[in-house]
Amino acid sequence: MQARQALTDIQFLLTEVLQAPAQWQALAPFGDTDGELAAQVLEEAAKFVDSAVAPLQRTGDEVGCRFDAGQVHTPPGFRDAYQAFWQGGWPALACAPEDGGQGLPAVLECVLFEWLAGANHGWTMAPGLLHGAYECIKHHASDALKAQYLEKVATGEWLATMCLTEAHAGSDLGLVRTRGVPQPDGSARVNGSKIFISGGEHDLTDNIVHLVLARLPDAPAGPKGLSLFLVPKVLQDGGRNAVVCERIEEKMGLHGSPTCVMRFDDATGWLVGEPNKGLAAMFVMMNAARLHVGLQGIGLLEAAWQKASAYAAERRQMRAPGAKDTSLIQDHPAIRRTLHTQRAWIDGGRVLAYHTALQLDVAKHSTDAAARAAAQRWCALVTPVLKAALTDQGFHGASACLQVFGGHGYVSEWGIEQIVRDARVAMIYEGTNEIQAIDLLVRKVLADGGQGLAALLATLPGAAPSPAASARRHALVEITQTLAIAAQTDPELPYWVADDYLRAVALVLLDWAWGEISAVAQGERGSEPTQAPERWSTPAQALAQWVLPEFEMRAAMLRQRIAQALEIKPKMAATA
Amino acid sequence: MQARQALTDIQFLLTEVLQAPAQWQALAPFGDTDGELAAQVLEEAAKFVDSAVAPLQRTGDEVGCRFDAGQVHTPPGFRDAYQAFWQGGWPALACAPEDGGQGLPAVLECVLFEWLAGANHGWTMAPGLLHGAYECIKHHASDALKAQYLEKVATGEWLATMCLTEAHAGSDLGLVRTRGVPQPDGSARVNGSKIFISGGEHDLTDNIVHLVLARLPDAPAGPKGLSLFLVPKVLQDGGRNAVVCERIEEKMGLHGSPTCVMRFDDATGWLVGEPNKGLAAMFVMMNAARLHVGLQGIGLLEAAWQKASAYAAERRQMRAPGAKDTSLIQDHPAIRRTLHTQRAWIDGGRVLAYHTALQLDVAKHSTDAAARAAAQRWCALVTPVLKAALTDQGFHGASACLQVFGGHGYVSEWGIEQIVRDARVAMIYEGTNEIQAIDLLVRKVLADGGQGLAALLATLPGAAPSPAASARRHALVEITQTLAIAAQTDPELPYWVADDYLRAVALVLLDWAWGEISAVAQGERGSEPTQAPERWSTPAQALAQWVLPEFEMRAAMLRQRIAQALEIKPKMAATA
Secondary structure, eight states, rough: OOHHHHHHHHHHIIIIISHHHHHHHHHGGGGGGOOHHHHHHHHHHHHHHIIIIOOOOOOHHHHEEEETTTTTEEOOHHHHHHHHHHHOOOTTTSGGGGTTTTOOOHHHHHHHHHHHHHHHHHHHHHHHHHHHHHHHHHHOOOOOOHHHHHHHHHTSSSSSEEEOTTTTSSSOOGGOEEEEEEEETTTEEEEEEEEEEEEEESSSSEEEEEEEEBTTOOOOOSSSGOOOEEEEEEETTTTTOOOEEEEEBBSOOTTTSEEEEEEEEEEEEEOOOOOOOHHHHHEEEEEEHHHHHHHHHHHHOOOOOHHHHHHHHTTTSSSSSTTTOOOGGGGGGGHHHHHHHHHHHHHHHHHHHHHHHHHHHHHHHSHHHHHHHHHHHHHHHHHHHHHHHHHHHHHHHHHHHHHHHHGGBBBBGSSSHHHHHHHHGTTTTOOOOHHHHHHHIIIIGGGTTHHHHHHHHHHHHSOOOOOHHHHHHHHHHHHHHHHHHHHHHHHTTHHHHHHHHHHHHHHHHHHHHHHHHHHTTTTTTTSOOSTTTTTHHHHHHHHIIIIIIHHHHHHEEEEEEHHHHHOOOOHTTOOO | HHHHHHHHHHHHHIIISOOOHHHHHHHHGGOOOHHHHHHHHHHHHHHHIIIIIGGGGGHHHHOOEEEEETTOOTTHHHHHHHHHHHHTTOOTTSSSSGGGGOOOOOHHHHHHHHHHHHHHHHHHHHTHHHHHHHHHHHHOOOHHHHHHHHHHHHHHHEEEEEEEEEETTTOOOGGGOOOEEEEETTEEEEEEEEEEETSSSHHHSEEEEEEEEEEEOOHHHSSSGEEOOOEEETTTSSSSSSSEEEEEEOOOOOOOEEEEEEEEEOOOOOEESSOOOOOHHHTTTHHHHHHHHHHHHHHHHHHHHHHHHHTTTTBOOOOOOOSSSBBBBGSSHHHHHHHHHHHHHHHHHHHHHHHHHHHHHHHHHSHHHHHHHHHHHHHHHHHHHHHHHHHHHEEEEEEEHHTGGGGGGBGGSSSSSHHHHHHHGGSHHHHHHHHHIIIIIIIIIGTTTTHHHHHHHHHHHOOOOOOHHHHHHHHHHHHHHHHHHHHHOOOOOOHHHHHHHHHHHHHHHHHHHHHHHHHHHHTTTSSOOSSSTHHHHHHHHHHIIIHHHHHHHHHHHHHHHHHHHHHHHHHHTOOE
16 A cells, blocks of 8 residues: 555545644644644655555565564564664654653544555554553553553553453453462562464564453452553563463464464563453553554555556456447446445545544543543444444455456455455454444443434534435434334344444444535535545445445344334344 | 255255256156155265365365476375265266266256365365366367367366466456467467466376367457367377466465466367357356356355354353353354354355256256246346355355454464455456346346346246235336336446346345245145244344345435436436
C-alpha cells in the first residue's frame, strides 16, 4: 500500500468533513495542534510508512519469523525498520509530553496505524499493543514501576505484550490459571503458560515488557479473581527473567509477527493496579484497542483496493458492453461494482473511525461533563460495531479485490492473497466479531432498554438525514424496542440475532457517514464543492445500490426472529 | 474430512429424496445398476478416500510440490495414493466399459470427487480434468489417436491436462497466441507458452496427455480461430516431447497441486476435432467440469463443517444463555447458527448437484427427445448457478467454520485455515464466478427472453411449493421479464446485476431442494418419516431464517437498478 496515495482523501475527510482540527483544538492538551501541524505529521508519517515499512511486506510473509532454541528471529529488515520507527518518535505520537511523547490527538495515531497495517500488517503487530501498555502502566502501576518502565514503553524503546489467553481460556478469560505469588520484597513469582502472545519474543528491542493476567493466591474463581502483573524479559540488573518462549505458531498469515507460546517459570513480576482488578485495568484500553483493529480492516482493504484498481487499469480482457475492442477490465461493470463498493466501505469507515478517535479524546479531556458522557456513549456503542464490521469488510472486501485479478489473484507473486490471509485474523482477535455483537446488543444496547442507542441516533451530527436514512434509523429504534420486550420472555433471543443487529447498526452509521461526506463534497457546508465530484458521488451511489439494501434484509431477519420469540414458548426457541 | 461420516446423509438424499437409482435405471447404459450396487460402490469409495487420500491432506499443504530443473516432485505419498487410485478403477467409474471403464452413472463419480476434494483438494486436482479429457478424446480425436490414448486416459494410467490460459489470455481465450503448424506426416508442431496448467508436470504417472488450445496458420482472430491439439509428454517411441515445465507458482493454497508454466518448443502434437473448432470440442465438457467445481465447494464445506462441529462439541468457553456453568461452545447460539447454516447449504447443495448430475446422463442417454431437451435446459441454466453459489459458500462457509475455532482457527495445526485457502481458488477457475453470472443471465436467460428459466421453474419436480417459495418463484419470473425489457434500452444493465440475479436463482433452487428434503424426511412421499427428524428440520429452519431472506435483498437490488435503467437515458446508466 502507498500511504501517500491515501493522504489527500484522508485530509479531506479529516479537515473538511469532520472539521477535526477545530474539534481537538477545543481540548486543552491539543490547543496548539493546528491543522497545518497535523498535515505535516501525516505527510511525514506517509513517507515513513512508504519508505521503511511497506517494502518489507513480502519478505515478512515469505521469510517469516524463525524460532531457534527459545529465540525468535524476525524477518530481514524488521529490526532496522523498528529502530527507525521508535527513534523517529512514531510510537509516542499520542503519549503525553511528560512521558516522552508528542502529545498529539489520538486520531493522528489512528491514521498512522491504519497505514502501517495496510503496508505491513505483520510488522505492525509489534508496536500494536504498545500504546495500550503505556496507558495501563501510566494509570495503574506504582511510581517505582513507572520510573523504570513508563518512558521506555511510551517511546517504544522497549516493546510490550498483553499476556491474556491460555490454552483453555480464549474468549473466556475467567478460566485463566496462571498464578502470581507475592514475595516479601514486593515482587511476585509468576507461574503459568500463555498462548497467542503476539511479539512474546523477538529481536526488535533489547527488552520486552509483558503485562500478564494471573491469579493471586486465594483469589476468587472467575474473572473477578484476575490480577495484572508486569513481567519484563530482562530484569533491572540486566539478568534474564524466567520468561521462556516455547514455540511460535504456524499461521494462515501474519507471518511477520511471532505468535508465541510463553512459559513463566517462577518469573519475577510486580502487581499493576489493585489485586483482583486486573481485567478492569486492561479493559480501560479496550475501546482504543478495538478501534485500532477496526482500522486494520480499513488499512488492509485500502491496500487490496489499491492493488486491484491498479491491476484493473492495466489488464485487458473481453469487450465491455458496447465496446468495439478488448477493454480494460476496469470498464467491466462487475469490476467497477466491486471497486466502488470497497470505496464506499473505506471512505465511510474512515469517517466513523476518525470520528470515534476524536470522541476518545473528548471523553478523556473535555471540561464539559455532558460532552464527556456523550462521547463515552458514542465510544461504548460504536467501537464494537466498527471492530466487527470493518474487519469483516477488510477480509471479505480484500477477497473481492483478489477476485479482480482472476487466476493471478491466487498466485502469491501479486501480493493480494497475502492481504486476504493477513486480514482474516482481525475478525478473531481482540474479541471475536461474534463477541463484539453480543457486547453491543446484550451488554450495551439492551442494558438500558435501547435508550442510549436511541439517543445516539437522535443526536447524530450534521444535517437532517435523507428520507431513506431517516426511515432506517426509525426502523432500528423500533426493532430495538421490540427486541428488548421479546428478550424478557426469550433470554436466548439476543444471542441468536446479535450479528444481524450489529450489521443493521453498522449500515445506519455508514449511511450517516456518507451523508456527511456527500454534503461537504457538494458544497452544502459552506465550503467549495470538490473539484472531482465523481470521486465521492460514485461510491455514494454504490453504497445506496449495493451496500445499504442489506439493512432491510437484517431488519426482516430480526423482525422474523423477534416475532417468533413473542409467539412461542421460551423453551421452543432453543430448537431454532 | 471423513467420507464415511457423510455416507448415510448422501444415501438418504440420493435414494430417498432424489430416487436416483430409479432415474438412472430408466437409461439404457445403467439398467443393471441398482441401488444396492451403487451403495457398495459408495461404501468402497468412502473407504478409499478416508484411508488413502485424506491422510495426505496436511503433507500436501506443508511440504507441497517441489520444482527442480524442469521436474516436479509431488508431496510424499501422493504417487502411491494415485497409483492405488487408478489401479482401483476409480478414475474410470463413469467411463464406458468398452474404453476400460465401469459404466456407472455420472452422479456416483460426482459423489466420489466431492469427497476427494473435501479430503484433499490439492491431490484431487491431478485426476480432476481426467474425465473431461477422456470425453474430449472419445468424441473428437481420430481413431489413430484414440487407439493410443483413449484407454490410458479412461483408466487414468496416464493423467491429462487442459492447456488453455496464456499470460495475457485468462478469461478471454480469444487472445490465445500458441500456434500449431501441420506437418506432412499428419502431426503438428506446437509452439507457445501456457500458464496456470494444473498438473502440467509431475511424478504421479509415466506420461501426461496435454490438450492444448492453439491456432493453425491463417486461422481467424478471436475464439473462432482456436483449434485443439493433443500433445503428450512422452512420445510413442518413448522419447521425451519438447514440452517443458518452466516453473510452478507459489499460491494461496492448493500446495499439493503443481500449477505449471508450460512451454511448447516445436512440440509434436495432433489436431483433435475440426480446425478452428477447438473451443467447441472443449466446451462439450464444460457443464460437467463446472458441476465438479461446484461439488468441490460442497466437499470443502463439509470438511470445514466436520472440523468445526467436532471442535464445538469438545471446547468449553463461557456460559450459554441460561446455563449454570461453562458451556460447550456448540450450545452458544452464534455457533449453532453458523453450523446449521452451513448444513442448509451442504444438504440442499447436494440435492441440486446430484440432480444435475442425473440430468447430465438423461441429456446424454434418454431415448425421449423431450426429456433430453428438458435435461439439457436444466444443465445449461443450473450449472453456472451451482458453480458460483456453491464455491462462494465453500469459501465463505469454511471461513465461518474457521471462526468457530476462535484464535485456534488461524493456526495451521487445526487444518481449518488450509481448507479456507484451498477453497478460495474454486471461485476463480473454470470461469470466474462473475463470468458464471454473465453466462447465466446474458447468454442463457435473456437469450430467450427468460422463457427457458420460467419453464424450468414451472416444471420443478415434487409437490406444490410453500406459499413463500411460490412467491419467490413468481418474483423471479417477474424480475426476469422486466429485466429483459430494460436491457433493451440499457445494454449494460445485465452486466451490473448478473451477480444478484444468480444469487436469486440459487436461493430459489435451494428452497426447492429443501422442500424435497423436508417432504421426504416428514414421510410425505409414502416412505416412513426419518428417525431423527431434527437432523433435517434444524437446517431447514436455518435456511428459512438466515439464508432465504437474501432473496428479498437481491430482488430489491435488481428492481432498484432495473427501475433506474427504465427511467434514465442509457448513457447515464454507465456512471452508476
